[in-house]
Amino acid sequence: MRHGPGHNHGHGHRGGRHPAPLRGFRSFVRGPLRRRLFLWVTASMLATGLVVGTGMTLTGGTWRQDAGRMRQFAAHRLAEVWDSPAQRDALVRAAATELLLDVEVQDATGAVLLRTGEPCDGEPDFTLPVERAGQRLGTASACRGPGRGRPPWRAPLGWVLAIATLWMVSGWLARRLARPMDLLALAARSLGEGRLDTRVDLGRHATGEFAVLASAFNEMAARIERQMGDQRELLATVSHELRTPLAHLRVLVELMRDAGGPERMAEQMEREVMELDSLVGELLANSRLDFGQLTRRALDGGELATRALERTGLPLELLGVQVADTRLEGDATLLGRALTNLLDNARGHGQGVVALRLLERDGRLAFCVEDQGPGLPPGEEGRLFEAFYRGRATGTGREAGALGLGLALVKRIAQAHGGDTFAENRAEGGARVGFTLGPRPPPSG
Known part of the structure; x- marks a missing residue:
C-alpha cells in the first residue's frame, strides 16, 4: 500500500501516531541545520550555567566559613587595640576606607564611640561582637554607605547581558555554519526545477568540505x-x-491516387502516415516538456481555440466563449497541441465533438471539449489522463491500437502552465474533458 508523505509507522505508539506536542518538538528539532546548531549551542550554555551554579552551591559552605574566620579576625584585632582609643579609631577608619563601609563602634553599654560616615539605614549588613577573655567590650557594625556599594540590580543585569550576548553570538555562529548548506540546498532545488545553468558560489563560506x-x-x-x-x-x-520521410510518404500517396491506384489502399496509407505524424508530434511535445522548453508569451484563448478547430477540420461554429477576458500567458505550440488532442479524443472516442468552450472554472480560464458519446464509466474520470491508459473495452470506445498518450500529454501541458485537467459526464449525455490554466497575466497598461 502506498503511504503519503506524512505516514508514520509509529514505533512505541499505538496506531503509529505520536502525541501532538511530541510531533511538534520533533519537527522543530529536525528543522534546518542552523536551528539545530543554535539549539545545541543554547543547550551547552544552559549546561555550563548548571555546572557553574552547582559548583558555587557546593563551595558556598567554604566561602561562608572563610567569611566567618575573617569576621573573627577583625573582632580579635579590634579587641587588641580596644583600650587604646587612638589605635582603635585608626584601625576602624582604615577598614572603613579600604572596604568602602560605614562603621559604627559602640561600648558595652551601647554608647557610640566612633562612627565613620552616615548611620546605617535600617539593619546593618553585619555586626561584630568585640570580646576579650569572655568579657564583652562592645560591638562594631558596618553597612555600605550611599553610592559606595553596587546597586542590587547590577548583578542580575550583568548576567542578563552576558547571556543575551552569548545567545546572539550563538545564533550568528549557527547561521554562518549553516549558510553553505542553505546555498547548496537552494542550488539543488533550482537545478531540479530545470534551471540547468544553476551554479553554487559560496564566496567567503567556501572552506573545507x-x-x-x-x-x-x-x-x-x-x-x-x-x-x-x-x-x-x-x-x-x-x-x-522523421518529418521529412513522412512528408515524402504523403506526396507518394497523392501520386498513387493520381496514377489511378487503389483508393482504399491510399486511404489506409494516409491514415498510417497521419498516425505516425501525430505520434511524432506528441513525442516531441513530451520532450519539450521534459527539457523545460516553454516559450511563454501573451496569447488570446479565442484565437488558440479557433486555430485548433481549423487544424482539425471542424467548423468554427463549435466554439463557445463564455468568458469576457480570454487573455492568457503560455506556449502557443504546446497549448495548441493540447486543444488538438482534446478535439481528436472527442472525435475519435466520443462519437463526435459537440462544442469547444472557453469558460471560467474555479476562478481560472479553462478549455473544455464536449462530446456526444456514451459518457465515462464510474471511476474513469481520474484515470483518463494516465499515460498508456486505454480505458475499458466498453465506455470510451478507445481503439485497441491507441497508445493513450494524447490526454496524458494534455495533463502535462496543463500542469506546466500552472493548471490541471478535469473530466466529467454531462447531464444531457456525453462527456466533458478539458484543462485549466494558471493565474492570468495582469492587464496591460
Whole structure:
C-alpha cells in the first residue's frame, strides 16, 4: 500500500501516531541545520550555567566559613587595640576606607564611640561582637554607605547581558555554519526545477568540505547541462529526419491516387502516415516538456481555440466563449497541441465533438471539449489522463491500437502552465474533458 508523505509507522505508539506536542518538538528539532546548531549551542550554555551554579552551591559552605574566620579576625584585632582609643579609631577608619563601609563602634553599654560616615539605614549588613577573655567590650557594625556599594540590580543585569550576548553570538555562529548548506540546498532545488545553468558560489563560506562539495555540485550541473544540450540537438535532428520521410510518404500517396491506384489502399496509407505524424508530434511535445522548453508569451484563448478547430477540420461554429477576458500567458505550440488532442479524443472516442468552450472554472480560464458519446464509466474520470491508459473495452470506445498518450500529454501541458485537467459526464449525455490554466497575466497598461 502506498503511504503519503506524512505516514508514520509509529514505533512505541499505538496506531503509529505520536502525541501532538511530541510531533511538534520533533519537527522543530529536525528543522534546518542552523536551528539545530543554535539549539545545541543554547543547550551547552544552559549546561555550563548548571555546572557553574552547582559548583558555587557546593563551595558556598567554604566561602561562608572563610567569611566567618575573617569576621573573627577583625573582632580579635579590634579587641587588641580596644583600650587604646587612638589605635582603635585608626584601625576602624582604615577598614572603613579600604572596604568602602560605614562603621559604627559602640561600648558595652551601647554608647557610640566612633562612627565613620552616615548611620546605617535600617539593619546593618553585619555586626561584630568585640570580646576579650569572655568579657564583652562592645560591638562594631558596618553597612555600605550611599553610592559606595553596587546597586542590587547590577548583578542580575550583568548576567542578563552576558547571556543575551552569548545567545546572539550563538545564533550568528549557527547561521554562518549553516549558510553553505542553505546555498547548496537552494542550488539543488533550482537545478531540479530545470534551471540547468544553476551554479553554487559560496564566496567567503567556501572552506573545507563545503568547498569540495560545491565544486562537485558545479561539475555535476555542468555535465547535466551539457548532456541535456546534446539531447536537445539530437532531438531536433531526429525530428527533422522523421518529418521529412513522412512528408515524402504523403506526396507518394497523392501520386498513387493520381496514377489511378487503389483508393482504399491510399486511404489506409494516409491514415498510417497521419498516425505516425501525430505520434511524432506528441513525442516531441513530451520532450519539450521534459527539457523545460516553454516559450511563454501573451496569447488570446479565442484565437488558440479557433486555430485548433481549423487544424482539425471542424467548423468554427463549435466554439463557445463564455468568458469576457480570454487573455492568457503560455506556449502557443504546446497549448495548441493540447486543444488538438482534446478535439481528436472527442472525435475519435466520443462519437463526435459537440462544442469547444472557453469558460471560467474555479476562478481560472479553462478549455473544455464536449462530446456526444456514451459518457465515462464510474471511476474513469481520474484515470483518463494516465499515460498508456486505454480505458475499458466498453465506455470510451478507445481503439485497441491507441497508445493513450494524447490526454496524458494534455495533463502535462496543463500542469506546466500552472493548471490541471478535469473530466466529467454531462447531464444531457456525453462527456466533458478539458484543462485549466494558471493565474492570468495582469492587464496591460
